[in-house]
């Protein structure tokens with residue numbers, strides 16, 4: 010019997026890649042998205058890529074009546090919750106909007122799932138919950154740390170909400186997938202990251218410099234205690250990340266209780282390494298200048314990935330060069346949208 014997977018926020022960068030993986034496998038997909046940070050035509054592009062069209066509802070996840078309709082019209086087996094604001098810098102400027110949106114959507118989702126006896130949830134969490142104090146490589150048994158921005162705190166708080174819900178209802182099955190730095194795009198070049206306005210994150214900024222939208226990249230600090238002085242991150246290809254979600258569906262189908270699992274490669278790559286790899290694999294220039302450090306940034310952030318291998322039988326396979334090639338292909342297509 011084919012399972013139906015509900016993807017709140019599924020029109021976004023990560024969600025659309027998970028939808029593509031599910032549609033090419035034996036799942037039915039229902040996407041609900043308010044399109045505040047995504048384009049509606051991603052549904053058409055998913056159909057082009059996979060030959061199958063997901064069911065799509067444009068709705069605010071905090072709208073209980075809208076969710077009630079979705080859960081009534083569809084028999085949902087598993088929910089993968091991507092819906093939420095995710096710009097770190099913006100969260101510092103608009104903390105109340107971030108807490109209102111990210112927590113409200115989650116609480117409304119949990120209430121609706123309970124009303125329809127839907128017991129399996131995968132949550133889009135983040136390595137940012139490890140905070141500033143934990144040593145790298147991060148392992149899931151470490152305590153969550155003090156986050157450096159409201160966006161990170163919403164992820165940390167939601168993990169706690171889900172953990173408490175699993176204590177109260179032992180039949181729930183919840184996996185919090187802690188993403189490291191998702192980059193890249195589907196090999197078709199038809200879906201990818203579309204940040205609103207000036208990109209906060211490194212890879213979309215690099216691709217916009219390479220294509221000429223931005224003049225040069227500011228490298229935020231080269232005086233960190235790292236091999237080349239620039240920040241080191243665990244960049245993971247978004248398609249590897251998406252496949253980790255498919256593996257997590259199998260896990261929540263067979264287990265109950267709350268788990269957190271790192272989705273990374275376990276390898277660190279510096280900012281300048283990424284810039285140079287991008288330029289060389291794509292044969293393009295990426296002008297940059299060294300700028301002051303960005304507040305809240307860590308020198309190192311990368312994963313221990315043993316638990317994902319052990320519990321999910323999953324590990325990342327794509328290389329940094331793949332991430333750079335696929336990001337560049339997407340950037341060139343995105344220009345035409």
Ligand code: WQD
Nearest residue numbers: 095135137190209210211214227228229240242280303306
């Ligand atoms: C990576 C490195 C910067 C931009 C954040 C969130 C995380 C997740 C991913 C949402 C750092 C440097 C960046 C630029 C630069 N968010 N950089 N110039 O901060 O590791 O993680 O995004 O899903 O939860 O915390 O990602 O891409 O912003 O920065 O030098 O223009 O690139 O200093 O070392 P980050 P990032």
